[in-house]
Amino acid sequence: MEGQPRAQDVMCCAVCNTAAVQMHCDTCLVNLCTTCVGKHMISDESNLHQVVKFQSRKSVPLYPKCTIHTKERCEMYCKHCDLPICSACVVSEKHTSHKISQLRELYSKRKEIQQDVGKIKADILPTYNGIMAVIHMKMDRLELKCKEISESIAKLGEDWHKKIDRVVNKLQTELTEMKKAHMEALKHNNDEIERDISNINFHLNLLEKILESNDSSLLFQYNSKVPTFKKSPHSVNISLPSFAPKEIQQDQIQELFGTLSLINDDHVYNSKMAKKIAESAPAPSAKTLLDKPETITTKYVGYTYLQNIACLKNTRIWASGDSRVIKLFSIGQESHVKSCITSISFDTNIPGVFSGPLYIAVTRNGNLVYCDPHAKTVIEVKNEEVQHTIELHNWRPQGVCPTSAGDLLVIMDNRRTSVFLATMRDGKPFQTKVVRFSDFVEKQTIQLDEEGKPLYPNTSTCSYRRYITENRNLDICVTDGEAVIVVNQAGKLRFRYTGHYPPPKWNQNFTPRGIITDSLSHILTADEMNKCVHIIDQYGQFLRYIDCGMVKPMGLSIDEDDHLFVADNKKKSGQIIKLRYLK
Structure with a gap:
């Protein structure tokens, strides 16, 4: 133009x-x-x-004009008065015996500003953006959970008589108010972060302008705000609503229809984790559950009692059972690929009873990890050589799993023996806990709930075999033979899953063994007595059973393509079943 x-x-x-x-x-x-x-x-x-x-x-350099000698430029700096001064000021009585330096020395602040720019771009802004991503994640979780509960309330309300309409409307209103209150809190938190980011960007632009300018007065006036910005903003913790439906009875509609409550969703997100979420959050998956799971293949592995399995790659899987030898199998080959001979032996307290390396896992770098309950150790092996050993002293390991952060989670108890003969130790009930190890050093212990009660109780019917895994949302999932116990990363109880009604066709008590999670955060657990696998979502809601002719399912594993592997003891001959349950 x-x-x-x-x-x-x-x-x-x-x-x-x-x-x-x-x-x-x-x-x-x-x-x-x-x-x-x-x-x-x-x-x-x-x-x-x-x-x-x-x-x-x-x-x-563009020196500022002197406020006293207006025709002079301030090329000096009085450290005593903390002021820029001109040559005429230097010889005046006011600055006699004061320490005077060249104002040009202030240009060293340019390096400080450049460092601040680097810190803001490399660390501070990504941290803020990461925490904002966490807030958005919580908003999505709140929206999804409220939608699920709203649909559940509406569906249940349709089956009831007109006289309970006011109860339905009341609960819907309460839910809307809960959602509104928490969503407003999250949005307000989000707005605060956005304002902080805006201030950071404004400060960053100002710093870049100072670097481009030769106005030394700007350098003189500059004060770093990086210490202020490094104080990471807080992320509001909310409680998700929970709906507890009850059986319908005419005389107690309000009470028995169900009530809304809040469950704690207090996940721990540090700055590194927030950055990781912001940088590598996966795209929503298009996978859904198959109406009827499909058996892809089966492989006999030679163990009389197959206890646990752990995928190394899509076609290779470690297996352990009634032997001190852990074997690596390839699904496409008849014989096993290689073996890892452990030092595990008989339990001296119970002659004739052998307990092999029942609990195995594979770390992110492909190393094999197994538990030795007799030596009270957890051992990492690479190329048949021991890399690290975690000594648990008076605690026996029961299960182990790696985490997305590279840690190890170990569930353990302080029983004297490796089988469940009694619930007592020294006249007191024995204890069970989950310990997180970072770089093979104890970092966190999870044992009691907020009321000081055991999260993992030891009753006379609880199995001595426990399995553990970490979900994609960082929840820690444990089975104890009676229930699936799920806590968040901080160790706060989220829910207990004790089976589903109606039960599977075998109609036995729920006996959860192996446990694993998939890319959709589904939780899958083997039900030994009912010869099936339960699938529940990350909130503890039952989705469906997998029943493909299993006899005694124990350990579970999942590969990168969400194929399910089941360690099944069929006619005292252990076999691995590979299943497809997602489409």
């Missing part, structure tokens, strides 16, 4: 407006031609004009 400057237009002198620019006045910040330099110099003799070649503009 005519009259607008273009990138290819030649810049003109600020005095004559015709000749091409060749010089620049760093004092007045104007462009000049060589002919007009003299005119510019005499146009304002009160200024000490610093005229340089155009290519060298902003190379000369």
Whole structure:
């Protein structure tokens, strides 16, 4: 458009407006031609004009004017008075014996500013963005859970008589108010983070402008705000609503229809985890449950009692059972690929009873991990050589699993023997706990709930075999032979799953053994007595059974493509069943 400057237009002198620019006045910040330099110099003799070649503009520091000697520039700095001063001020009595330095020394602050810019870009902004991503995740969880409960309430309400309509409407209103209150809190938290990020970006732009400018007064006025920004903002913790439906009875509609409550959703998100969520949050999966799971293949592994399995790759899987030898199998080969011979032996307290390395797992870097309940150790093996050993002293390991952060979770108890003969130790009930190890050093212990009661009770019917896994939402899932116990990363109880009604066709008590989670955060657990696998969601809601002719399912594992592997003891001959249950 005519009259607008273009990138290819030649810049003109600020005095004559015709000749091409060749010089620049760093004092007045104007462009000049060589002919007009003299005119510019005499146009304002009160200024000490610093005229340089155009290519060298902003190379000369622009010193501030002295507030006392108005015709002088402050090229000095009085450390005693913390003020820029001119040469006339230096010789005045006011600054006698004061420490004076060159104002040019303040230009060292440019390096500090450059470091601050780097810290903001590399650490602070990503942290803020990560925490905001966590807030959005919580908002999505709240929205999804409220939607599920709303649909459940509506469906149950349709089956009831008109006289309970007011009860349904009341609960729907309570749910809406719960959602509104928590959503407003999350949105307010989100707005605070957005404002903080806006302030950070504004400060960042200001710092970059200071770096581009030669105005030393800006350097003098600069104070770093990085310590303020490094104080990561808080993320509001909310409680999700929970609906507890009850059996329908005419005389107690309000009470028996169900009530709304809040369950704690207090996941722990540190700054590193928030950044990780922001940078690598996976796209929503399009997978859904198959109406009828399919058996892909089966493989006999030679154990009379197959206890546990752990996928190494899609076609390779470790297996352990009634032997001190752990074997690596390839689904496409007849014999096993290689073996890992452990040092596990008979339990000296119970002659004739052998307990092999029942609890095995594979770390993120592909190393095998197994538990030795007799030696009270957890051992990591690489290429048949022991890499690390965790000594548990008076505690016996029962299950182990790696975490997404590279830690190890170990569930253990302090029984004297490796089989469940009694619930007592030294006259007292024995204890069970989950311990997180980071770099093979104890980092966290999970044992009691908020009321000080055991999260993992030891009753006369609880199995001595416990299994453990971590879900994608960082929940910790444990089976104890009676229930699936799920706690969040901080160790707070989220729910207990004790089976589903109606039960499977075998109609036996729920006996959960192996446990694993998939890419959709489903929790899958083997039900030994009912010869099936239960699938529940991350909130503890039952989804369906997998019943593919299993006899005694124990350990479970899942590969990268969400194929399910089941350690099944069929006719005292252990076999691994590979299943497809997602489409």
